[in-house]
Structures are given as structure tokens and as C-alpha cells.
Amino acid sequence: MKKLYRIHQYILIASLAFVPTIALAQYGTPKANQNGDFTTSVPANIFRNYWIVVDSDPRGLNCRWSPQLPRREWDADNVVWPTLNIEQWPVVRRFPKNTRLTVYHGHGGGTMLNDTRGLPWVTVDLGDDRACLVRANQRFIKPD
Template sequence: MLKKLLGISLFSTIAISSSIVLAAPSIPRPDKNGDYTYVREADRWRVVDSEGLNCRSRPGTRFVVLEVKRPGAVLRRTIGSPSIRNDGRGLPWLLVEARDGSPCFVRANRRFIEPIVERVERSQSSSRPSQSTEGFLRNKLSGRCLDIAGRPGDAGPARLGGNAGSNAQIWDCSYDNPQQDDHVWVLNSRGYLIEKNSGHCLDVVGAPGTHNGANIALGLCEFSGYAGGARTDQRWELLRGGYLRNMVSGRCIDVAGSPGVNNGTNVQLTRCELSGESGGGRSDQRWEFVSR
């Protein structure tokens, strides 16, 4: 059967209605010494030191420098473990990600870093929802679709606390049987990817799931925006080229392998390959919606 691309693609961001207002979350404030001791509300930080900033293997100036963060560099706070740790002198250090995704520590003081204020969408009760995108979510490299294991795989959704549910993988797209498959997804205006057959959401396993290689499965939708007191890992943003990036971790939906193209290959969370290449080959992180 003829399959045409949807008019709304992953190359465009989702339109937000004019009645949505933006509000800033609580911003971490330094103490009288300029130290940050509370950072939970800020996931991203910027280097303000004009000479750059050493990122060390452990809190303290005597430990190994793993890399130097350049002036103006954006630091992503490591989530899921204590973000602030004190050195032997009682000074706070922030746990962030090195370029290879491993953890390293920078001095948590306003002389060196500042929080990046990220505005949060908050819909007024009278606002109308923006248009959603619906269809098969097809990998551009393999031509296979985002699939939930099973026939169809709508049983055993992930529960709060990180228990794995039905696993996400790629499989031959079942265009001729849309009413009985689990290949049809709805991307709503808030960034949730909802599997239409079950009504459950694409979830990163964990509370939240943020690390390289974290598994992706079907989970109960966390529409409140939080799970277990932490920000939900079920919201995704669309980047140019068809990348789907997680709003909490900053990592992308990836097919395991170099590249991953075969039926049944696992889908996971991995550092984004925005260059379009991986290990000398084309990236398997680019997706497109295809109509039923």
C-alpha cells in the first residue's frame, strides 16, 4: 500500500497555543560565600570563569583533572545520585557529565558556574491543546518501526520505581494491520510519546533513567510531569534531522549496535549523534512519522 509522510515531521517543532504561559522554576541561590549547596531545580549550568574550569575525578583540588570545561560551556548535572558533594575542607562540588558521559566534579561556587534558567510550560485551564502527531515511528536508517515486544506488547507497563515493562525494539512496520499492532504512536503537545494500542507512554527505565545505555520500555504515563519526586523521563523534544532527545537526560532514542538495523534490536538511551554519524557509519538515531 502507498505510504506517504505526514505533513508534520520531526524536522519541525510542535506548535504551542498562544494561551500557554511560561513560568521560571525556583533558581538555586548561592550562600554568603558564593557556594551552591542546593541545586535540584537546575539541570544545566554554565561555566562563568574566564579561564575555564577543571573537572576532577573526585571533589577536591588534589584529584585528577579529567577535562577542562571551556568558558561558557554548558554543564549537565548528573541526576540520580547526590549532585553536591563536599571535599575534605567542607566545600561543595557539583557532579556533572564529562564529554564521554562519565561523571566528574566542578567547584560549586558562583565565581565558576551559574544555573541556566529554563522556562517551564504551564497551560492555563482555558487553553486548547495543540495538535498532536500520529503515525508509525520509522527509523530512517533501517526502515523499521519503533515496536513494543509482544503480540501486541501492551502488557506489563513499567511501574513507578523503575521496574521494566514491555521492551521497546525495532521491527518490520506492519502498515497493513494498524488496528492490531503496537507500531502506532501519538506524540502529544507536551512531548509524551503514547503507544496508541495500550495508551501507555515510552519510558526510560529508572527513577529517572538518565545514563548511557538505559533501557527504553512501555510505562504508565506520568502526565503530572513528575515520578517519585523527580522530573519524569517520559518527555521528548524534536531536533532537526529527526532526533528524539529526552528532556531530562539530554540523550537520544538510539538503536543498539553500530548501527542497529535488524528486527528485534533493542532501543535504548544514548548520547546524541547529532553529526549524523556513529563509528564512521550513518547514525541510527533519526526517526520519521509515516501515516497509516
């Protein structure tokens, strides 16, 4: 009986080790659509966590944030969201080509946001519970 228990224990451990791999394999590496945009319906907890900047602009890839939004998520209780014309929001950070970006999941788990034109943006972690948004397009970033 003890040997049978041990075999079941190993099977359980082995199967749990493959759960994240299976979940990611189900969705695979994000693919750009015909416009080069990365869109997703992937659950936030298995969304691609890292992206590489491929934008060749010598000034770097713009990362934007609205001054109407709090810098820290826990200050967001009574915030009224600004118009999502994100392309017009101020640039708060620039990332040089080949920079590895980490997605900001936050407490709500959101990773992507569409602007008023319907174009996707990825939320990037700046540390200290702060974030900014970069365009989720293959001209600017690629999955890592």
C-alpha cells in the first residue's frame, strides 16, 4: 500500500510540473495580426510576461501614462479614467532597442488595453508598483 501511495504521489507531482507548460502551449507564442498588432484573449495569469523592444527609433520606444491616473495602483479607488487616446498621453519613459520589458499584471491582473482607435497596448512594469503603456505591435515589440 505504501508503494502504491508513493507512485500516486510521483504521478501527481509530475503532472503538476507540466500544468504551466500545457497552459502556455494552448495559447502559444503571441502572433501578430495582419496589421502587426498583438491582441489576446489569454487569461492574465498566463499572458506572455516578457517582450523585447525591436523599435529602431534612436530615441527609444515611447511608454506613455496619463497624468490623470495615479502612479500607484492602490491610489486608484476614486479615479475617473481619462479618454483612452493613449497615443496622445505624455511619454514617461523611453526604452532602447533590445530592452527586455516585463508586463505589469497589477492587483487586477490586466495586461493589455485598447485605445480609442481599438489598437492594443501592453502595460509595462516600471517597478515600485508603477506602470506605463507601449504599443503592442510587431514594429515596436516582440514576444520573448
